[in-house]
Amino acid sequence: MKKIKVCIVTKNTLVKDQRTLKEATILAEAGLEVVVIGLLGKEQSPCEQYNGFCIRRVPVSLGLAPAFRDYVYLPLYRRLPLKGQKIATTFYKVVSKWLRWVDRRLKSITIYARLSRAMFSEKANYYHAHFPILLMGVALLVAILARARFVRDYNDILVLEKPKRIDNGYYEQEVIWNRPLKDAESERIEMTIDSIPSDVSSILDIGCGDGRITNRLACSYPQVVGVDISEEALKYVRTKAVRASAECLPFKNRSFDMVLTTELLEHLPEVAYRKALGEIKRIAKHWILMGVPWKEQLVIAQARCIRCGTIFHANYHHRSFNASQLKKLFAPEFKLVEIKLTGGERAYYMPLLLWIKRHIGGIWIRTPTTVCPVCNTHLYPCDFLERNAVSAFCDKYNEMLKRRKMPEKSHVIALYQRQEEWP
Secondary structure (H helix, E strand, O other): OOOOEEEEOOOOOOOOOOHHHHHHHHHOOOOEEEEEEEEOOOOOOEEEEEEEEEEEEOOOOOOOHHHHHHHHHHHHHHHOOOHHHHHHHHHHHHHHHHHHHHHHHHHHHHHHHHHHHHHHHHHEEEEEEEOOHHHHHHHHHHHHHHOOOOOOOOOOHHHHHHEEEEEEEEEEEHHHHHOOOOHHHHHHHHHHOOOOOOOOOEEEEEEEOOOOOOEEEEEEEEOEEEEEHHHHHOOOOOOOOOOOOOOOOOOOOOOOEEEEEOOOOOOOOOHHHHHHHHHHHHEEEEEEEEEEEEOOOOHEEEEOOOOOOOOOOOOOOOOOEOOHHHHOOOOOEEEEEEEEEEEOOOOOOOHHHHHHHHHHOOOOOOOOOEEEEOOOOEEOOOOOOOOOHHHHHHHHHHHHHHHHOOOEEEEEEEEEEEEEHHO
């Protein structure tokens, strides 16, 4: 069976281009035939094998002066008498100097012409380039002419040719749960626990996950129950745990002093979200304490499945929350008592730059847990992420714009009290 062939092109001699060499190595280790085309430097071989793939190098100039010397000057010099040789040598020095000047002027054109010719001769299934932008355009044109596919993110080749499926669902991935706590997450947990009213003795934690908060509460309160839809997550919960969906909970009306829900509501599709709000209000006797991302710019974490074309939030978030939404979230039964901002700095990306990065640069979010919700394809084939000229440009200017904005916290904690108990 013929191997799938990938052609990666770069505008350097590959001496210090660790990104290109790393990408080629990863693709070669995946069982693909990889050819890297670069420029020929001094004392370099035009063709060599490296880490299981082939490197081809093309000359960086037309070589007009050497060609004039070898094919015109030297044959003529040998046939001329001594006096004619002196005249020919003087003529050669003048002409060769002019030809070297022409070579320097045409160097850029020569490089792209020779790289294009070398790419086209490979007849690859995939073509890839990441720097500079002009070379990405040339590689795209060659791919079109060769009736092949140009990929801006080399990870897409692995997803297409070496796919991995996660059939048991996003929330059953072991990698999601029991991870080390980051500082911002620890701060959120501490603030959540500190926000619990003093008269609470029983707590239902809906969407408890791996019990990061639930396990701590179980040490301080008489009755703590964790609920989650993920069987994998509940393995780490050290108190009473129930596997159930937030839209249909097996508990009686007003059976817990407080219902706690953190990092849940943003994950629920619209129908499940509305039902979950009703269930939370039904079960909470006095208080509701919730934590969600604050004014999240959802498009920042969008992923795209190269296999089926689905665009989705990498963490399966469906909505963002602001102050006006929080105020009426559990109304009219519950009234908002307190809001606290916590966590790290809220992510921001200028919409236009983000669109360019996604649709022109081809760089979408990838995390170890990114799974397409339609075809269940795992979209994180390796931990070496793509970065190209377009994404580098967008990231640079977005950082400049971010400095002009006032930073905000990434999450919000909101406490609600049942209206009939409101003083």
